[in-house]
Amino acid sequence: xxxxxxxxxxxxTIMLLFIVxxxxxxxxxxxxxxxxxxxxxxxxxxxxIPLINAEGEKVGEAxxxxxxxxxxxxxxxxxxxxxxxxxxxxxxxxxxxxxFQSAGAHFNPGHKxxxxxxxxxxxxxxxxxxxxxxxxxxxxxxxxADVTLERGKPNSLLDKDGSALVIHAGEDDYVTDPAGNAGxxxxxxxxxxxxx
Ligand SMILES: [Cu+2]
Numbered sequence: 022x023x024x025x026x027x028x029x030x031x032x033x034t035i036m037l038l039f040i041v042x043x044x045x046x047x048x049x050x051x052x053x054x055x056x057x058x059x060x061x062x063x064x065x066x067x068x069x070i071p072l073i074n075a076e077g078e079k080v081g082e083a084x085x086x087x088x089x090x091x092x093x094x095x096x097x098x099x100x101x102x103x104x105x106x107x108x109x110x111x112x113x114x115x116x117x118x119x120x121f122q123s124a125g126a127h128f129n130p131g132h133k134x135x136x137x138x139x140x141x142x143x144x145x146x147x148x149x150x151x152x153x154x155x156x157x158x159x160x161x162x163x164x165x166a167d168v169t170l171e172r173g174k175p176n177s178l179l180d181k182d183g184s185a186l187v188i189h190a191g192e193d194d195y196v197t198d199p200a201g202n203a204g205x206x207x208x209x210x211x212x213x214x215x216x217x
Contacts, residue, residue, distance in 0.1 A: 065179070066170055070186065070210040072098055075119035081159075083186055083210050085178075091166030092178070094186065096151065098208060099158045106153055107193035107203030110146030110168060114183020116209035124185035124209055126199060128168065130175045136196040145176050146184070147201075150193050172214075183213035 067086040074080045081098025096108065111124035127135060128146030136142040137149075145167040153159045168176050178184040188208035193201035 065214060068170065068212065070212060072096075072186070072188070072208050072210040073116060073118065074100070074208055075121075075205075077118045080208060085170060085212065087170045091164055092168050092170060094148075094163045094165070095161075096163065096186070097158075097160050098188070099156075101153045101157045101159060101188070101208070102190070103153050103155050103157055105150045105192040106159075107189040107191065107201055108148050108151050108163070109144070109187050109189070109193075109200070109203075110148065110178060110212075111185040111187045112146070112182075114185050114211040114213040116185055116211050118209075121185070121187060121206035121209040124187055124206070128178065128184050134198040135201055136194070136198065138195040139198065141198075142196075147193075147195075151188065178212050179214055183211060185212060186210040 067084045069082060069084050071079050072081040072083060080100050081096065083097070084095040086093050086095075110128040111126065112128045113123065113125040115123040117123035127144040129144040131145055133144055134141040135144055135147060137147060145165075148163050148165065151159050151161055168178050170179055171177055172179050186209070187206050189200075189203035189205065190207050191202070191204035193203045195201060
């Protein structure tokens with residue numbers, strides 16, 4: 022008898038939990054582990070962007086994805102000079118060859134100075150140097166928790182004018198403001214919302 026009553030109650034209770042869960046899913050993230058499913062931003066990821074050189078030719082691509090630990094940037098490119106090269110996130114999603122000055126300064130919503138080793142640093146757009154092989158290729162995944170692809174956040178790469186992924190001719194010294202003494206901008210990719 023009591024078991025039968027219990028069974029009658031369980032069904033509606035579970036239904037209610039589902040309804041409550043569905044209503045809250047497109048607002049704040051409740052469980053970090055569920056972010057990929059719950060956060061609206063992730064419907065737009067991964068974002069795949071072409072990378073172009075100073076001649077405007079495609080030399081590679083990058084894929085940006087996001088989970089609860091941050092943003093992962095998978096960079097693949099070729100035809101580069103071997104050695105270490107700086108790579109940064111710049112503040113404007115516009116790559117106009119040959120100098121890519123159109124991408125603006127480093128992405129820096131926190132108004133810091135440049136460089137991981139700078140006591141007044143660092144920019145949210147600062148990233149560790151790339152290692153280009155003797156064949157002139159790079160295939161690396163860079164992870165950063167300092168930016169997001171979630172719109173509306175102050176550190177979102179998908180702000181009104183987007184952002185850019187920029188590779189420089191030289192190595193980032195991680196200390197010289199504002200750009201790590203990294204030399205010319207030689208490769209650029211526009212990080213903008215899909216459909217732009
Ligand atoms: Cu840069």
